[in-house]
Amino acid sequence: MTLDGDEPPYRITPAILNQVAAVSETLGRLSQASEAGRALRLRRINRIRTIHGSLAIEGNTLSEAQITAILEGKRVIAPPREIQEVRNALAAYERFSSWHPEREAHLLEAHRILMAGLIDEIGLYRSGGVGVMAGEQVIHMAPPPGRVPILMERLLHWLGDTEVHPLIASSVFHYEFEFIHPFADGNGRMGRLWQSLILAHWNPLFADLPVESLVHAHQSAYYDALRESTEQTDSAPFIAFILRMIEAALRTATPQVSPQVTPQVGKLLQVLEDEMSREALQERLGLKDRQSFRARYLKPALEAGWIEMTRPDKPNSRSQRYRLTEAGKAWRTEQDRK
Known part of the structure; x- marks a missing residue:
């Protein structure tokens, strides 16, 4: 002030x-x-x-x-x-x-x-x-x-x-x-x-x-x-x-009241480490179809709040990365306990 x-x-x-x-x-x-x-x-x-x-x-x-x-x-x-x-x-x-x-x-x-x-x-x-x-x-x-x-x-x-x-x-x-x-x-x-x-x-x-x-x-x-x-x-x-x-x-x-994790989103949450680009995530998951990856993995995870952008004000930035939210970390911790 x-x-x-x-x-x-x-x-x-x-x-x-x-x-x-x-x-x-x-x-x-x-x-x-x-x-x-x-x-x-x-x-x-x-x-x-x-x-x-x-x-x-x-x-x-x-x-x-x-x-x-x-x-x-x-x-x-x-x-x-x-x-x-x-x-x-x-x-x-x-x-x-x-x-x-x-x-x-x-x-x-x-x-x-x-x-x-x-x-x-x-x-x-x-x-x-x-x-x-x-x-x-x-x-x-x-x-x-x-x-x-x-x-x-x-x-x-x-x-x-x-x-x-x-x-x-x-x-x-x-x-x-x-x-x-x-x-x-x-x-x-x-x-x-x-x-x-x-x-x-x-x-x-x-x-x-x-x-x-x-x-x-x-x-x-x-x-x-x-x-x-x-x-x-x-x-x-x-x-x-x-x-x-x-x-x-x-x-x-x-x-x-948390949304359900689909099998595709679950796989994404399991491989996401620190901050990763879209390309790195696709490679980690062994997926080649960019459109399918966005529709079935990335978009649902973002909308449900399991992951977040590092640059939410510039969603199409070339330097965009993705990371787990606290909800995403909690979900993965719970899965590791099972």
Whole structure:
């Protein structure tokens, strides 16, 4: 964010628009397919995955099974600080539905709950300088503490007034929040929590969507997107990244509505490694007919979300490559277990 501006700088790229469309399409299918009993079970599973992913990014080592045990009131042998982090996160999600994302008082209350017993400055903006860290590397030095209150006031005011699509607005907020880094500690988990809150006010399905587990699996890419956006003074790279994580989370969190894998698509998923061109895939599969390959293998896999283009904004590019989505990776992992 420019320190003297009221509008966060970001571009709406073709890749971002494609991701918004993909998320909206998947969300529509999930909304139609959800069942009350199944949704309740999935909410519990996804909330545990959400807490596990968000805290793991910050170095918490507790497993999903241990988090489940804490949720059920069972004794867990683990570092006291890590247990406290889990209890705080569970308490925060109990209050989740009562918060409004544009209200500063609710933001401060969430931080107070999330960081209780972990730091001294809870529910207060920081009084000292901080940096965004990727491991031991500083990737961004946050604005001085004296600027934090006005920057947060402007950001929350923009959030309350903007007419930008919630998928984009929540991503812009997430990036700007991390840029400002308003708290002494807990900024990463707060930024992810608040994006989920913004999205949940748009669609309740986002209340327990485990985006954090996907972010944790792509942690280096998360920090790369933050760094790239800061260098460009444009949050478009971060928006595109986080929307890909949201789409992947929607697909993997609700496997009961995933499309069926045809034998041809299954073969494609099994041979796809890293990023591969169309020609390389055809050769790996032993197929010579380009038209048949596109119609029976490539197009169905793309439309179902099992694979994705590396350059979705330029589908006919000569440098186009294809890679597995999180849904595709999950399917292949499941097949390997059989």
